[in-house]
Amino acid sequence: MNNEFAEAVRDGRHYLIATDGACKGNPGTGGWGAIIQLKDGTEVVRQKPIAGQGEVMISTNNQMELTAVIRALEAVAEPLPIVIISDSRYVIDGAKNLPKWKAKGWRTTNGAVANKELWMVLDQLLETNSVRWVWQRGHNGHYLNGLADELSSNAALGLYPHGTKSLKARHPKWFR
Template identity: 45%
Template structure:
């Protein structure tokens, strides 16, 4: 679901909620981590901030990027309007465009091959169902402070799995 142009004012207004997500992997596959910086703003002022992170011993960068977005949405305790900011074109294009064709074709690509990371895509699709989600792409490692923080969290999530 995407947000229409609605003012965020009045007694029922929700705070502006943002999730800055990132994944990291040492080797691909290899040990990896994901990170998410959740920020709630009211009137432009940060009123709440939460760090999330995790990782796995054997994973891929794309799996970690997906898990960052999934974890952001699954951490929400009630239906919300949220903007997910990712530096992954794979995640943004996958959830906003490609997924519709995959579902129509029974989780096959346009080349009739199985969709990679199908279970994670299904989990992300389910996680978006009760929220109004806007997706925004930013260039990674380009000086966006929140994206840089998500990257730090992803690397911290990976650290226990590196040997």
């Protein structure tokens, strides 16, 4: 993290976002989830969970991991620094490789970039947002990662048929 970004996060308003994706079968029925916190220094000003099912009937876990990040970035309301916590090496490493893939016509050394359409959407969102990535080992007791995991798993099971309304009914304390 560069010093300017670190100071903005420590001293000012920023977003802290934890994301996760899940599939019941891989490929299978997919779901994604994210916890978005607007913070002022270390204080949480606002917290909002978001979740949904895959847009196609059969998805992969990697597609859902990417969709969670995309939907979270789309839900950000203010142009502030963003820290994204993910337990997906696929997302973290891929985000770092985006400039290289783009320069090579969306190709890797092994051929076409998998999930190219989703990576292209993420690339566009990253052009207008200042994002730092943090990898967090999954299922390791990290509170926000655990919430994102629960959201994505429940979404894959179809437990949020009415979006935010369903989320508020099931998890009212997660909204601040």
